[in-house]
Amino acid sequence: MAAALLCGIGLLPWLSRTDPARTVLEARSAERDPAPEVLAAVRDELGLDAGPLHLLGQWLGGLPRGDAGHSWISGEAVLPAVTTALGASLLLMAAALAVAVVTAAAVCARTLRLVAGLRRPSGQRPGAPRTGGAAAMLAALPEFLTASVLATVVGVQLGWLPALGWYGPRWLVLPALAIGLPTGALLGRMLDDALPGAFAEPWARAAAARGIPGRRIARHALRRCVPGLLPNFGLFVVGLTGGAVAVEQIFDIPGLGRLTLEAAIAQDLPVLQAGTLALVALAATVGGLARLAGRALLGPALRDGALVTLHRPTAPEPRTLPLLYGALLLGVIALGLARDPLALDTAARLQPPSWAHPFGTDALGRDLMARVGHGALTTLALALAVSATALLVGVALGLVPRVSQALVDTVNAVPAVLAGLLVTGVTGGGPATPALAVAAVAWAPLAAHTSALLRQELATTHLAATRALGAGRLHVLRRALLPAVLPPVTRHALLRLPSVALALASLGFLGLGAQPPSPEWGLLLAENHPYAERAPWAVLAPAAMLAVLGALAVTAAGGVRRPWPGRARRADQAPIAVRKQAR
Incomplete structure (x- = not known):
């Protein structure tokens, strides 16, 4: 590959x-x-x-x-330039991962306290939404927008940290925050989704009954859940190295993603090929280390088939928050559709929000609510179509890990920006270019997640019992494997819906998608980005809608659960009824 x-x-x-x-x-x-x-x-x-x-x-x-040849542009040797850029990207990646780990720990902290029994308010049910809205909004913020805000506010206006250049540790803080915060929020939500299943396993209940401290149980629950996330953690490492193109451009960081993008635009093939080869080698190395770490954590249990499934039937989550976020998003879209997104009023350029223009106006005096509403039709439709396609392809390939493993490592080494340039080169560009580019790489994390869950599910004791009763492969797949794998992978796909919309917006921000006067959200961010300091509402409007979309996706993901079988529901509810009668 x-x-x-x-x-x-x-x-x-x-x-x-x-x-x-x-x-x-x-x-x-x-x-x-x-x-x-x-x-x-x-x-x-x-x-x-x-x-x-x-x-x-x-x-x-x-x-x-x-x-590795010589650059067609500068004539200099390629290998030293690529090695220097890779070193800068790896340093930025390490700092961003530290921020991501801290952010993920903050997202999961309340779950660990609640579900481990350290502090559980009355009526709190394991698995209920806890930090989904805040984490989703954080994960849905565009990296380039976060980077611009940090550079402008913290770096320029407050002067606390340098906002431009690459000269030492102080120059590393702001770009690491811009990249690590969204990544940590997504990783935290994925871990937060798996923890209740670990706390419900027999060993956790037995440990709690013996009086083992909750903190110790929580540490073992984390160890139980981490192997299923390690493949995606490896994908994040490669994505942080090659995919932080916009952040590297904003902070003027000489990283590998920026070098590869500039080489692709200039068609400097020796530099582009060497940069891509470095990303592929990094992806293969990180993927292999992630698989080895997963075997080290769960090796004996995987070999002996002694695991208990993490994905038991659970009751669906409340639908109040998804309805609230959905109503807010639909309300903004409906109000925007009633306005003209192309009407120019040069006398009202960069006006702040008012009754006449609730979201303000852009540099040409166009109503931002109208442009956000009309652009939502394209942005959301493309994001949903790409996410659905990625889910289908990811599950299908994830069920055959021997076929998809090398393919996943290779595809993950291609940043969405580079994929956009390749698609643009082949198709000639157009509004569909971002969708094709993101769809070409968006399935890889879902396939890795599917393979990791499948590997653990195949080692469960209930599956061994099902096979011992004479069940065939099709029955095992339809009745045991898919019901256990599909709900968490579907929730993962919903969690990535804002990331897909963000990737589409990033390509539009870099000029690879829709062209003016289209109101596509990525193009809106690109058009108004130069005026972020003077008129922050011009970029906050589309960014806020991305954040609301993220909150909607995460809270809706909480309702995608493995359904309760009728008998299991009655058996589970019977003791509760008996206890109520006894009272």
Whole structure:
């Protein structure tokens, strides 16, 4: 798969039907006249007339000698530049992971106290929504918007930390916060979703009955849940390294994601291929370490088939919060649809919110509520379609881990921005480019989650009993595996719905999606980003809607539960009725 990816990148200029000599010349000097003799000299210098396969073979042949070629733009050796950029990205990734771990611990802290029995208010039911709304809004905030706010407020206005450059530890804090906070919120929500099942296992109940302290039970519950999240944790590591393009651009960080994006735009193939190869190698290394760590934590239980399923039938969660967030989102969309998103009023440029313009106006005097409402139709439709497609593909491939494992590692090494550039090169761009690019990579985390859950479910004692009773493979899949795997993976897909919308918005922010005057949310953020300090409402309006979408997705995910079978429900409720009669 890595070879296929590198071959596709090597063919990118020819697939996009562009002249690589002209692109390289424009990247070197935009003012130079692209005369035929000049373009011919560039082709001769780079060996473009030999064809893409010859160039790719020449580049691959130099790798065993430590030679990744020379940049078509600067003429400098590629390997030192890629190594330096990778070091900066790894340092940023380590700091962002530290922030993410602290954030995830904060998201799960109340669950650990409540469900472990350390402090449970009357009427509190394990698994009920606790920190979903706040975590969802945090996870749904665009990284580039968070980075811009931190740079403007903390770095420029308050002067507490440097907002630009890459010169030491103090320059690391703001970008690490911008990347780590959303990632930690999502990881915390996934862990928060699995903890109630661990606390309900027989060993946890027996430990509590023997008087073992709740803190110790909580530590073992965390150890029980972490293996199912390790594959996605590995995916986050690679995503933080290659996918933080917008943050690296805002803070002027010479990272690998930024280097790869600039090489892709300039069609500097040696740099682009070397950067992609570094991301693929990192993905394979991290994926292998995550799998080894999972086996170390649950190895004997996986071998002996002694696990208890974490995904038992549970009652659905209350629907009050999803209805509230859904009504708020639909209300804003309905009010926006009643207005004209293209009406210009230059006398009302960058006006603050008022009765006439509840969300204010943009730099051309257009009503922001109208543009947010009309843009929601495109943004939400694309996000839902991409999420549904990613769920179907992720579950299907996750059920065959031997086939999908290498594919997941390779696909995860491709940032959505690079995927957008590849799709743009092949299709020529257009409004569908972000959807195709995000759909091409969004299924990988769901497939990794499905494979991890499947591996644990296959080692459960109830599945061994089901097979001993003579159940066939189709019955086991339909009656045991899918009911245990689908609900948590579907909740995971819902948790990622804001991330999908955010990825679409990020591509629009970088100019790879819809073009003006479209009111797509990513384009709205890109158009109004230069005015964030003067007119913050111009970017807060679409960002707030992304946050509401995140809260809606997370609270709705709480209602996706494995249904109670009729007999199990009656058996569970019978002792409660008996106790009530005894009272």
